[in-house]
Amino acid sequence: MSGFTPASSMPVFVHRSRRGAELVLLILALAVGIGAYAAVGLGVQEKIPVDIAGYGTWLVALLVAAHIGVRLLAPYADPVLLPLVAMLNGFGLAVIHRLDLAAGASESDAFARQQLIWMTIGVVLFLVTLFVVPDHRMLQRFTYTAGLGAVVMLILPMLPLIGKEINGARIWINLGPVSFQPGEVAKVLLVICFAGYLAVHRDALALAGRRFVGIDLPRGRDLGPLLMMWVISLAILVLQRDLGSSLLFYGLFVVTLYVATERKGWIFVGGVLFAGGVFAAISLFSHVRVRVLTWLNPFDYYPDPLNGTSSGQLVEGLFGMAWGGMIGRGFGSGEPWRVPYANSDFIIPAIGEELGLTALLALLLCYGLIVERGLRTAIVARDDFGKLLSVGLATSVALQTFVVVGGVTGLIPLTGLTTPFLSYGGSSLVANWVIVALLLRVSDQSRRPLPTAPSDEDLAAEETQIVKLDKGAMTK
Template structure:
């Protein structure tokens, strides 16, 4: 009963944040923006209804997973509407689709341990999606060739590849007994990273590696395997640095962005200016200048939020991600089998690694990578894939029921 009260209290705070934020946008525009109020109301209804469905029909699982996901999505949609109202409408549609997929996974999927036998189906799907940009991808976007276009529809195949790679590794590692059984998954991970190098997708390569190493360590418990992986990855990173000017440019900007602030490092420098200008408490929603930051509703949305809502909001977002990561990892404790446990670890690592990589990039703590902030950044593929992963994690937290 106390847990239910805490969940309801957290949801009420989320509704309040949503209403105040969109009411603020309503006031600052001339004439008043009535659409902002409508969108704020729609988001509150969607969050409330989805949490009611999960709580009403699936009371046994961890409901904080969905609540934290809704809070982060709420923050993102508020900022996207402030920056680009048309994109916010699309983001709400992506949010609805994500929520529907989340609920369907919890409702329809049978016990997850039954999927351990589909190891090679997961393998084929991983290779299909990971190779798709190399074979069918469009011209380089911001240095990377990681988008595929079909007519007016475009998506990032690497996002789907992450889901299937984790499922494949969970299936392969669940049978682990000796070193020989690690050779095949190691080869598949190397092939996946090879495609990432060909596509010049530094961010995805780093995330794929982090996921694989985390699952390997949880499976084997042997740090020497992790050390070997780190050495091999370092060698691969050095070779990539020598082969690709794009990688060398990212490293050069990371080392010292200021001499190139008007051209190559313009994005990073503007991002750091934006965060610094906001200070602790921000300039106020709608009162900053995030328009100076390129790609401010996707790759650099963390800088936009920090400018207008303050560094404290940036810290709050990081804490929310930590809490979401904790609840997702906690779901592994409820897993009835090794396959489900490894799935929980893999999807949790996917979300955690992506947050660290993109926040590190926009603050110049690590070389910049062109990936999105899960649930917060604008982007349909990322939103849907994240909710799919969270739906599986919710199913695991239900104890497989």
């Protein structure tokens, strides 16, 4: 009995909220964002921007408000996600400001100022989401409502009055003076719909049909949801001319389906269906074929376009990244404005030209950490819906980053998507802040300590107190 340790002396596990660690990381993120803003002024104008005090105060106020909101509403949430997002958003603002200076934009027309306003809206919705959704499991009740809302959002750009076509893609709607991309909202709604549906039907979808080349293929009767999502993706590709959104939505569903069922057959069937659909679209529709040709042979269509479609963006971006090399030319020493839409679709080449491959790898590492923290949240989630919701949200960030970076580096055809948190784009920025809020909500629910059962000593003390009360009542 000498080796026996009494229960009262054994160490007790204490759940830590880690909000202090989050605050320290947020300070580092603010240093990166504000420091990059100052570096842009020094590199381009040879002086620190005159508005850096106001800009820094605004940025600090936003992120402190976000931190306080997490501390009060989700105290056990992941401590790394918010600082990573804050760093990317702040750094993106500095790069957009650098491009504004190159374009000679006035203060009222500056994209960086507009992006800061969108960031403010995103942080407000971030806090609203944490407040309105105290438990992520309540979202499962809106599975089919979210799916219907997503379909409506995808149809809106096709309407004649409010739909708007920009750069060949009809993915925008006009809301007065503001243009909005409803596909970003549809992305979040589809994740909720997929997670809710698969949490209920995962067992039926996990049943294997025939075996082919060592892969258990799904049963034919279970292919309905996959075929429906395939049709929707092809409709987006053909009608809206948006390969990026098509790949994002379809890949999101297939990955979530694979995680829910743990069947490789779904990946195989999904990949074959998507490849066949893309091949058919290339064969039947000229605008898809032109986009693929300018991707395969970019230098053949620069500067001479093919059917009005030029590869100038891709070629200039590749030249810029090659000129930047490992450490870049430095802020103010490059020519990133040569690339059209450098502040949105092509912000990655702009960063690569002036800060080099080293900075790009650091940014990709940050995105990898965001995805890793999202998947870690899925692993520790205590319910199926929370697991699938976290996987879907993390996958949306991963796929969007892959589609953008793959497009600007020539790995896949160019798309109209923006780099999450980094590029200029209000609808994308706001939607991604909501995604982070939902991930933090699932993380808080998963890391929160469970209610503990009363110990034997507590039960004995309670029983003694009851006996004393009974004796006192009998005495009276």
